[in-house]
Amino acid sequence: MELTGWVKNYDWGKQGIHSAVAQLAMANDPDFTLNEQETYAEMWMGTHICGVSIVKETGETLDRVLKKDLPYLFKVLSIRKALSIQVHPNKCEAERLHKERPDVYKDDNHKPEMSIAITPFLALVGFQPIEDIIDYIDEFQPLTHLIGEDAICELHEKRNSESLKNCYEIVMRADEAAIAKCIKAIAKDKAGLKRNKLFDIFNKVNDDFPGDVGILCLFFLNLVRLRPGQAIYLGANEIHAYLDGECVECMACSDNVIRAGLTPKYKDVEQLISSVIFNGASADAKLFIPYRIDDTVQVFAPPVDDFAVIHVAIKSSACAYKLQIQAYGSILLTLTGKRILKLKTDQGIKEITLSRGSIVYIPVEAAPEIEFLKGEDCGEDFTAYIATYNYFRRA
């Protein structure tokens, strides 16, 4: 089944044709009308109630046709302006939060997520090593003043999660005027920001969210730069914020977010502080390393059952390629090139032409293999991502 994804026009998305979401939506659907003034932030592929995919041939929703929900949600994100400082609760917390405050926490599922860059991608992920945070706090005096001597002394002495938590809490709980004053003062220290390679990102985030406490998170969290094809995995309670760039993202089928900065949405600082993991680690440790099946295929298999992502890259000159898959419903998104997808369905063998923007639901019946045939015109090298249930975990 060929699908159309659900496009979300959040304010933080890239504008008009500059957005990969808009480009893919246009390529997918000839009836899609591009509005150059509009921002195109996300495309959702799956059965989540807030953006269920449509089956092209019949116009029905995917959940109706499948008569079930998929365990994962697959997305493309196109980010012009930072997304909130956030964590996703674990399954237990998610259930409790939903029960206690269903108006804020509408979803009772956990939301581990994986982002794979498709353009250069910038994100804040997890706390930096404590030594690095201490260096920042000591160097940027306005931050030293905001946190106060006692907490900083304790951080110097103990250098543990507890003393880090204490400092971070003071910053996150400070009143708005004190935060704004601190940020203003740091902004004046151009040399210091430049020396620490924070000048551009500090100013960008401060322009987008003037005086927001999330800007100060730049001194606590790892700034991770991904090249296309590189990935990060965010397990439960790992603090993060996506800042810039484009990615495919796969997650458990959920929309469960605890936010604490860089957002006009509801902030729940107390819940974030009580949930978040305060272990410091280096930016390199935050990269998620896929494993290679062969020259063509890599698998991103996180430590949860809900989802995995398969990356397929076939040279335009290469012949047909057979991909082994297991009997779970999967969703394929084509980014570049052309191929003919040959697969088994309950109506027999089908051939579907894949090109940029094609989204195909691969049914259970297609197992144990699907084939990427070479057509007359292959165009550039073929690349696609396939979201599926994480059956690799049991392999």
Ligand SMILES: [Zn+2]
């Ligand atoms: Zn997230």
